[in-house]
Amino acid sequence: MLNGVGLLIIVSCVFGSFLWSGGKMEIVLHALPHELLAIGGAAIGAFIVSNSMSTVKLAGKGLLRAFKGPRWKDKDYRDLLTLLFALLATFKKGGATAIESHLDAPKESAIFTRYPRVLADHHLVEFVCDYLRMMTVNFEDPHQLAEAMDNDIERHHHEELAPQHALQAMADGLPAIGIVAAVLGVIKTMGSIDQPTEVLGAMIGGALVGTFLGVLLAYCLVGPLAQKLLQVVEEDAKPFAIAKTAIIAHAQGAPTQVAIEIARRMTPSSCAPTFQQLETALDEAKNELIPATA
Template structure:
């Protein structure tokens, strides 16, 4: 929704100022199809040449993700902390035997199934299960566990940023591609140098549409979308830090409620549940665990 509002403002202000100042849209509209074909085609071709097919596919999904916004909402952070509390409490009370069935098939787990939106984040669920499983095989040094988790987070984050970086590179190159389209228009104009002045003026104006489109697409469309995607990727890396904090605190022997409270402070401030909200959520989980024990 917000993206749409932004693009409407761009179009209204850019073309509105052009019309108010006496510009003629006929020239732009006449040149737009072939100039756009040259710019979009060259940009897309270069994008495919310079990236793997996996990155190209992820970039396409990333543009859609940038329009939809972050997957994680306020309730999801509360649910994640409640899930971690349930898992760590089960682990502390029953050991590896009690928690392994939840880790082997999280889709069928009574702990995980309470939070279907969290199950929708496949990578995070795998991350949680893998490192809790590590703890079941006596991973004795919490510092080594913390380092392994940090390296895993960094690797995953770098992979998620690859399509964003590719889109930003495309945005950086679009002004130059616009110049290529403009030069082709100038070549066409020079081939018609014997035409009347008004015809040549329209042809030169049409050629300059290429430069205009390249700059507009770069700084007002692809660049902002790449920046938005980076913000979303950065935001969606936060849950991994929360998981890491809770598990390492547990591995250091800190009580489960305190470990979850420490993890709560890793949540983004606009989404972090209050102390009382988290306390209520954890009490509900505790009661359910007691009832099913």
């Protein structure tokens, strides 16, 4: 919704100011299809040449993510903390035997299935399960565990950012591609140098539409969407840091509820549950924990 409002403001102000100052829109509209074909085709072609097919596909999904925004909402963070509490409490009470079945089949787990939106993030679920499983096989050094988790988070984050880097590179190249389209327009104009001044003026104006489009698309569309995707990826990566904080605190011997409180402080301030909200959610989880682990 917010993205649409921003684009509407851009189009209204750019073309509105042009018309207000006495600009002739028919020149822009006449040149627009040809220049857009040249610039858009060259940009898409260069994008395909410079990226792997997987990155190209992820970039399409990335544009959708940029419009939809971060998938993690306030309740999702509370659910994640409650899920981590239930898993760590089960592990502390019953050891590896009690938690193994939940880690091996999260989609069938009575604990995981209480939080379907968290369960839907299979990368995060795999991350949590893998490192809790390491703890069940006596991975006793919390520092080594923390280092392994940091490396895993960094690798995942790097992969998630691949389409964002590709889109940003496209945005950086669009002004130059616009100049290429404009030069072609100038070449065409020079081939009609014997035409009247009015005709040459319109042709030169049409050629300059290429430069205009390249800059407009770079700084008012593709660039902002790439920046928005970066923000979304950064936001959606925070649950990994929260999970890591809770697991490491537990591995260092902190009481389960203390480990979860430490993790709560890693939650983005705009989405973090209050101490009382989390305590209420944990009390409910404690009541459900016995039948879940029975």
